[in-house]
């Protein structure tokens with residue numbers, strides 16, 4: 001996997017001839033389309049799951065060659081709606097992977113939510129082209145496999161997640177052997193400073209009120225529980241080949257420093273900007289070139305001050321749990337992810353309370369540590385399925 005920031009094989013970057021966007025109807029997907037529109041990049045493929053109305057609008061706006069809905073019934077509906085356009089519409093998870101290969105875009109943005117992004121990630125990787133990866137769950141569930149496949153095909157995986165985009169940029173300042181640690185910043189989301197007892201009383205509405213980022217509902221809850229930061233530790237381990245111990249989480253409520261790299265001479269190189277995923281998407285698409293884009297410039301005078309705090313592992317146990325999961329390895333991170341998907345979905349539909357999310361995820365992981373033996377994709381997907389059943393039984 002080429003995540004070391006050198007221009008690959010003389011590639012000077014810039015605008016690709018075309019782009020595919022997976023998870024196009026979501027928060028990152030729509031922002032990716034804004035980037036494509038801004039730079040007039042033609043779209044090969046747009047995908048979503050069930051949001052037919054959203055996809056129809058995007059398809060009419062962008063006129064991609066292909067639209068794929070993971071849900072077959074949604075695909076049928078879309079196919080009727082887009083009957084006058086000449087766009088090829090397909091349905092099903094297998095069709096998505098086949099169409100990714102057929103579209104063969106020079107760059108594919110994977111902004112699918114959750115473990116459902118894994119097989120599409122592997123399909124992109126098999127092309128040996130560029131994957132702009134927002135779907136962090138692919139790396140949480142099967143980081144070793146994704147990495148090994150990317151190495152085989154020469155696929156460049158460029159991170160879209162803002163922290164990993166920042167780290168990727170900061171790694172330009174030195175050699176890999178000179179890196180001492182990675183400072184992974186976290187906003188602290190709405191519940192920074194709250195105790196475990198206080199978290200018992202928070203509501204879904206409170207959890208969805210992220211102070212600095214406007215994101216999809218699931219990642220907003222993951223930010224509130226700090227599961228998101230735990231996933232990002234795992235993501236960084238895989239993307240940058242660093243040990244988990246070399247990754248320090250720093251709570252930084254303003255979300256201006258998106259992460260930093262500390263070098264052996266004690267220099268710390270950070271990346272700053274106004275929080276805007278369109279910058280991360282654009283950089284992943286045009287790297288190593290930089291182009292003017294849609295992001296408002298950073299006015300440090302209006303920001304005024306930047307603050308930093310250590311994370312609280314007692315109030316937010318999912319962050320240390322992620323470290324335990326990666327230390328156990330094998331299928332345990334897949335179990336962690338699957339239990340979290342189930343618990344967050346239950347919280348979003350108000351079946352459980354906020355602190356039940358961490359309880360269910362912790363208990364599921366503890367029950368399934370034996371899944372550390374899982375290695376292949378099918379073993380990891382089995383671990384995922386078992387974790388879902390266990391997690392459901394816990395609420």
Ligand code: NDP
Pocket residue numbers: 022023024025026027028029047048049050051052054070111112113114116134135136137160161162213214215216217218219277
């Ligand atoms: P959203 O929930 O806003 O969008 C998710 C997208 O994935 C939608 O297009 C959805 O389709 C599609 N999708 C959902 N389930 C499936 C499935 N089973 N098969 C195929 N497609 C599916 O998510 P976000 O944009 O917030 O997040 C996307 C990814 O990016 C996540 O991995 C997240 O962690 C990561 N990320 C997001 C950031 C953000 O700012 N939002 C920041 C950094 C990372 P439909 O609309 O039809 O349901």
